[in-house]
Amino acid sequence: MTDNAPASTTAPRTPTPLTLLGTGAMGTALARAWLGAGHPVTVWNRTRARAEPLAAEGATVAASAAEAVAANRLVVVCLLDDASVGEALEGAELTGRDLVNLTTGTPAQGRARAAWAQARGARFLDAGIMAVPPMIADPRSGAYVFYSGSPELFEEHDETLAVPAGTRYVGADPGFAALHDVALLSAMDGMFSGVLHAFALIRREDIVPTDFAPLLVSWLVAMAPAVHKAAEQLESGDHGKDIVSNLAMQVAGNATLLATAEEQGVSAELLTPYTSLMERWLAAGHGDEDTTGMVELLDLRQK
Structure with a gap:
C-alpha cells in the first residue's frame, strides 16, 4: 500500500464458531x-x-452430540450415513440451529432430512463433497462441495463453508446436492470401468502400462468435450444434430471391440451393458441419430 492510500475502514470479520459431528477421516480434515x-x-x-x-x-470435545449441538448455532454433520445422522441428533435441541449435512446420501434422503430438520425448528442444507480428505484445505486440489436447501442459510454461512473447499449452491431443493454428487460419481464409475477394460486388453502383451497410460489419458481428455454436445442434444431433443458417427455405425464398430476382448481372453462384462443398450435403441429405429437418445431406455418412469 502506498503512503497516501486510504486505510481500510472494514473491520475483519470474526470467524464463525461451529460444531462438527463426526471426526472420521473427512471430518477430521x-x-x-x-x-x-x-x-x-x-x-x-x-x-x-x-x-x-x-x-x-484447539477444538473443544463435547461429551455428547446434544452438548455439541447446544454449543453453536452452525452445526455441520459428517457421519457414516443418513441413519447415523438421525441417531446422533435424536436427543438434540435443533430449534434455531443451522444444520449442514455433509453426510453422503441420496436425493430422497436429503429431502426427507430437510423436512425432519425443519419440523424441529432448524434451517437445513444438504451437501455432496466432491473430494477425498487429502484434498481438503488445499486450494490447488480443485475440491468443492455441492449445497442445496435453504438459500438464506447458504448465503449467511458461505464464507465459513468455503474454508475447507469451494462451494457450489445448486438450488433450494434439498435433494439436488446429492443428485449432482451421485450423477458425477456415476459418470466417474463409467469412465473407470472403461479404463479397467483398456488395461485388461493390454496386460498380457509386451506393452508397459505406464507407457500406455498417457495415451489413455490424452484420449479421454480429447473425448470429454462430447459431453457438451450430448447436453445440447438432450436439452433440444434433437439427437440427430451435428453427428460425427451415428448409432448404426457405432453398433457395427462394437463388434470389433467385443471380438478383440475375446481374442485377448478378456471378459466383455464391462462393455456389454452399454453395447446391449445401443443395440436396443438401434432396433427401435434410431440408427441415424447419436447415442444420447438412449437415455429414454434408462428412464424407468416411462415404462
Whole structure:
C-alpha cells in the first residue's frame, strides 16, 4: 500500500464458531481446516478417542452430540450415513440451529432430512463433497462441495463453508446436492470401468502400462468435450444434430471391440451393458441419430 492510500475502514470479520459431528477421516480434515482458519470448533464423535487429537489443535470435545449441538448455532454433520445422522441428533435441541449435512446420501434422503430438520425448528442444507480428505484445505486440489436447501442459510454461512473447499449452491431443493454428487460419481464409475477394460486388453502383451497410460489419458481428455454436445442434444431433443458417427455405425464398430476382448481372453462384462443398450435403441429405429437418445431406455418412469 502506498503512503497516501486510504486505510481500510472494514473491520475483519470474526470467524464463525461451529460444531462438527463426526471426526472420521473427512471430518477430521474439515475440523483442521476450520481450526487453521481461526474458527472456534466444537467436535463430537461416537468414539470419543477419535475426536481427542483435535483437542490438542484447539477444538473443544463435547461429551455428547446434544452438548455439541447446544454449543453453536452452525452445526455441520459428517457421519457414516443418513441413519447415523438421525441417531446422533435424536436427543438434540435443533430449534434455531443451522444444520449442514455433509453426510453422503441420496436425493430422497436429503429431502426427507430437510423436512425432519425443519419440523424441529432448524434451517437445513444438504451437501455432496466432491473430494477425498487429502484434498481438503488445499486450494490447488480443485475440491468443492455441492449445497442445496435453504438459500438464506447458504448465503449467511458461505464464507465459513468455503474454508475447507469451494462451494457450489445448486438450488433450494434439498435433494439436488446429492443428485449432482451421485450423477458425477456415476459418470466417474463409467469412465473407470472403461479404463479397467483398456488395461485388461493390454496386460498380457509386451506393452508397459505406464507407457500406455498417457495415451489413455490424452484420449479421454480429447473425448470429454462430447459431453457438451450430448447436453445440447438432450436439452433440444434433437439427437440427430451435428453427428460425427451415428448409432448404426457405432453398433457395427462394437463388434470389433467385443471380438478383440475375446481374442485377448478378456471378459466383455464391462462393455456389454452399454453395447446391449445401443443395440436396443438401434432396433427401435434410431440408427441415424447419436447415442444420447438412449437415455429414454434408462428412464424407468416411462415404462
